[in-house]
Amino acid sequence: MKWETVIGLEVHTQLATRSKIFSGSSTAFGAAPNTQASAVDIALPGVLPVLNRGAVECAIKFGLAIGATLNRVNVFDRKSYFYPDLPKGYQISQLAKPIVEGGALNIVVGDTERTIRLTRAHMEEDAGKSLHEDFHGMTGIDLNRAGTPLLEIVSEPEMRSSAEAVAYARALHTLVTWIGICDGNMQEGSFRVDANVSVRPVGQVELGTRREIKNLNSFRFLQQAIDYEVRWQIETLEDGGRIEQATVLFDPDRGETRMMRSKEEAHDYRYFPDPDLLPVKLDEDWIEAVRATLPELPVAMQARFQQDYGVSAYDAAVLTGSRALADYFETAAQACSQGKLAANWVMGELSAALNKAELDIASSPVSAAQLGTLIARIQDGTLSGKLAKQVFEGLWEGAGEVDAIIEARGLKQMSDAGELEKIVDAVLAANPKSVEEFRAGKDKAFNALVGQVMKASRGKANPAQVNELLKARLQ
Amino acid sequence: MPETSLSALAAQLAARQISSRELAQAYLDRIAALNPAINAFITVDAEKTLLEAAAADALIAAGQAGPLTGVPIAHKDIFCTDGWLTTCGSKMLHNFVAPYDAHVIRRFKAAGMPSLGKTNMDEFAMGSSNETSYFGAVKNPWNPAYVPGGSSGGAAACVAARMAPAATGTDTGGSIRQPAALCGITGLKPTYGLVSRFGMIAFASSLDQAGPMAPSAEDCALLLNVMTGFDPNDSTSLAREKEDYTRDLDKPLAGLRVGLPREFFAEGLNSEVAAAVQAAVAELKKLGATPVDISLANSRLAIPVYYVLAPAEASSNLSRFDGVRYGYRAPEYGNLDDMYSKTRAQGFGAEVKRRILIGAYVLSHGYYDAYYLQAQKIRRLIADDFSEAFKVCDVILGPTAPGTAFKLGEKSGDPVEMYLNDLYTIPANLAGLPGMSLPCGFDAQGLPIGLQLVGNYFSEAKMLNVAHQYQRATDWHARAPEGLK
Structure with missing residues (x-):
């Protein structure tokens, strides 16, 4: 039965x-x-x-x-x-x-x-x-x-x-x-x-x-x-x-x-x-x-998050899991004008770090404003995603504000095209095997070359720019 | 002890003809002399009384005296009194020293009125003869073989015997008015909600109401001025403007319509009581009042309704007496249930247990609708009868009790016979209306007869006016038991 x-x-x-x-x-x-x-x-x-x-x-x-x-x-x-x-x-x-x-x-x-x-x-x-x-x-x-x-x-x-x-x-x-x-x-x-x-x-x-x-x-x-x-x-x-x-x-x-x-x-x-x-x-x-004292309720806030910040229904539900979390997200999203990115960071990097440290959102060492600034630096090209994670670590440790950490740790993304070209040429010269494989049709080899360039730039190269340069050189 | 009204005592105090200490001592002496025979007091504490009297003297000396400052008063042992044993007439609280003052006690303290002690009462105010007290029956000062009525029997007896110039009482089904009638004094139960119940040990919360007991209506008016007033600690306390209950005492009665409920003059009423009450009606007619025939048809159901509702509330109100936190606890017991049942079996008397059983029964699953709800509906009908009546009369008049005082032990074996004593008083409690009893004669054995006035809501001043005018024309209220002088 x-x-x-x-x-x-x-x-x-x-x-x-x-x-x-x-x-x-x-x-x-x-x-x-x-x-x-x-x-x-x-x-x-x-x-x-x-x-x-x-x-x-x-x-x-x-x-x-x-x-x-x-x-x-x-x-x-x-x-x-x-x-x-x-x-x-x-x-x-x-x-x-x-x-x-x-x-x-x-x-x-x-x-x-x-x-x-x-x-x-x-x-x-x-x-x-x-x-x-x-x-x-x-x-x-x-x-x-x-x-x-x-x-x-x-x-x-x-x-x-x-x-x-x-x-x-x-x-x-x-x-x-x-x-x-x-x-x-x-x-x-x-x-x-x-x-x-x-x-x-x-x-x-x-x-x-x-x-x-x-x-x-x-x-x-x-x-x-x-x-x-x-x-x-x-x-x-x-x-x-x-x-x-x-x-x-x-x-x-x-x-x-x-x-x-x-x-x-x-x-x-x-x-x-x-x-x-x-x-x-x-x-x-x-x-x-009494009604006038009620805050915006989770259901209304979920609809608004989807509307205003373009997040999915699922993300909106997660982000309104508590009022503190919702407030955090909204502050961060407004600071960077990047709702989706903010949602990803709050639900990804931040939540993972909080879980690991067994902290709740209210006692997060990284403030919503700081996270917002961090995301803004990704958006304006100052940081790659990878560099941003290093800056986030700095924020978590209490090493100061976003721009100060970027400056102090030299995490700014490489923007000098000439310098990057030199690195690309050096990598191509040092990896003839990969170049050969790429030309033979193995796409994987291209990724290996990108990785080598990133490594040589100590992560500071702009990945999009690296892609572009490599493609130009190899054609 | 001279015959002195509260206003006369207050005047003597104000004129420094006597001090509050001297006055208190005089009453304490009289209590020491008479109380062993009457048993009106459970607790007397001369030291505390004299300290309070000294404080009153200081107020008078400082020119801060109120209208009754320095005049002593006795309190029914149902009012929690800080530092005083507060027993409610029960073994259950035989050792309970209250850690706080009831609102009523606070008001009298604030008025500078020293306490002469705590008066005897039926256990938890359940009784009409004062024979259910754990501390022994009170004797009627007019004849010690007779009961003083109850439950405020100690209060009525101490005033009648002039062991106190005034006393507080409480009235759930007649507990101020019936003993006032049986002891030949004046007592008033105010409109429900006028006097705070905070600190007054609850019997039936929707019916309980405290009020003054004293020789005259004028005394009661002065006491009512002290007792009444909004109390935020009691959710059923009414927020009303403060009234002066003496304001109408001297109004002439011309044009007054006095309603005589035909049901209150029917079968069951003792003929001597009927004659005395009719004589009082005649007296009021001479003063300009007009009798009006009225009907309170549903009041015949008042006793059965009362004996559903009051025990229902009592069974719940008395649940807190469980031996856990204060009061009596059985000396020997097995487990928790055994502790509860032995404590309550030993701590409560028979009448209290009877009412707890009735109350638990009428509230139990499957009986609630048939008893409790039905009784509430009839309660409304009884109140509606009064509303109708007050369209054609200003005040209702009748006997307070069907007879005069009965002998000790005469009715204690028959609860229903005992309950019938409150036939005329219970309807006012059920309706929440004010009622008072005042002396209107004596029977052939020299026992006092009381007449009852019931007024519309908040018409205390009107009732006191009628009573005062009657007392100016008669002297029944001024008489005191001869043998005790």
């Missing part, structure tokens, strides 16, 4: 507000335990939540960015369960009336572009952390994270492979960081993915029973967990077993998913509207004011 995989993702994004969603405490990561937990965060008797306007604006931005419906009246609900790191015994979330409904995100896998629809996105507060190590059989509770604003973003079950799921998660990650509502730091838990995975025989309309893989904090784990889970589900079904609805955890060390709780153990969360919070009303003025 052939099986089809069905995946939907729920992503918890930590919103990049300075203070918590219902209190004034800081959301900064890494402080000493419980130093960022106020009376509200630890749920002292009598305290009340007050909604952080900034968190709502993050959610509005997201809704606008994905073309979703923003519910003009949305409501906070209480989701009840007992756990030591949930101070109130309930989490404030949104059930029936989330702030964002619908919307879509485009993903590219290989050559195929797909649109994944979103179900909803709602605001909620994060819980604290239970620390099970270091307490000698006891559990430590750190409530610094309690009350951190989250936007839980739920997709439709429209992905059909782990690759699509990863592409969706990456596109979402790009978008939320792009519009500045999330710092995207997956190690610190700012972007956490739950994957609902099921399989069904190809052609079957009804969905199979799903299992939810919780808390995946890297794209690699997301891929591995889904791949394992899909294999496990197919094997189970092919062995005549049944899939029970369950929540599972992925163990990255073993590369396996394992049961956390079954459907029977699922909580009855006893949701009801939080009487401490009024419904959140969005008026048009507020929405428009």
